[in-house]
Amino acid sequence: MARNKRDVDRAQKQEEIELAATRLFLEGGYDATSMAAVAGAAGVAPNTLYWYYANKDELLIAVLNRLMARTLEVRAGIAELPLPEQLLWLIQVFEQAHNLVLTVHGRLDQSKAIFDWHAQFHQKLEALLVATLVAQGMSEEEAVTLATAGTFIVEGLLSHPHTLEQREKVIRWLLSKGWKPDDSYFV
Amino acid sequence: MARNKRDVDRAQKQEEIELAATRLFLEGGYDATSMAAVAGAAGVAPNTLYWYYANKDELLIAVLNRLMARTLEVRAGIAELPLPEQLLWLIQVFEQAHNLVLTVHGRLDQSKAIFDWHAQFHQKLEALLVATLVAQGMSEEEAVTLATAGTFIVEGLLSHPHTLEQREKVIRWLLSKGWKPDDSYFV
């Protein structure tokens, strides 16, 4: 499976495009960022993007996969931290890309590719959360429900302005269900 | 504050436009429904819409207010039902317009008008939920947290495919926190 010169070049070009797209999507939002703007930032003609990506949604998916890979790397390094730390870290990660979370939800009905990506994303996220909760001694059944509710609450926080106090209160409430966090963490 | 002939005519025209827009937005989605399509369904020229609404977002807000008014009317009739019934009814209402819920969230960063509408919507919804919970004997503080978490979970269900079994499980989990629903409801 050795990659020849040509593959490397292709991968490099795609990296340039995806880095530009990531920056612009995060800064200005998906809808407000035109394909021409991405192309300009990557130093190519607008229609060149269509050599690498079938359409704008596929470019978004490439960006999302890149962000997810980077996030999984970081998370591997903090897997040993206590649960509340991990959850608050997760919220902050999603918050940085809250733009794109809302965009993905908004395009669920309009793009099958986005719909499929979203489904597998939540599958992976739930598996990760459940494994973490079970490792802490929670039952599988309890863990699944808590993972689902936790995901919804994290996503809810992203699209609704709130104070840090409100955030702490609802997270504390969530975790107090089957699991007792160290209250001192929040002080 | 009596309305003269002219006002009545204007209101009638707006009703025609908003009914057409409501149908098209719910069926095909906001993005996929062009102003020209709304105008066509209402029997006017595309640019005529701009006499009544400053832009497409304002038309969306008019549609949302119409849906909300109708929903509040229906809800007044079921205010005496037990809490789980009311909550499941709410989910089903949101589900019918889940399209527009996701659209509103997706446009939060791009339209101040939508942002403001969303803020006041959640203010009203929370006030209604808290009042309902307090009337059932819950403390104000507890009610606020449960209302927030409940809203997020309802919205989470809207954007994530799930079985009825999953829905029942997470709703049951939510309500089991400070309040004991009649389990037989779910059977």
Add this chain to the structure above:
DNA sequence: ACCTGAACACCGTTCAAGT
């Protein structure tokens, strides 16, 4: 294989002109 200039169909919105 990769890239581009030119074009296409469409979009939200504006404007000058009509009644």
Add this chain to the structure above:
DNA sequence: ACCTGAACACCGTTCAAGT
């Protein structure tokens, strides 16, 4: 006050042509 035809700037995407 209300409505419209025509136009504007922009969009995602396609295609034929280049290397």
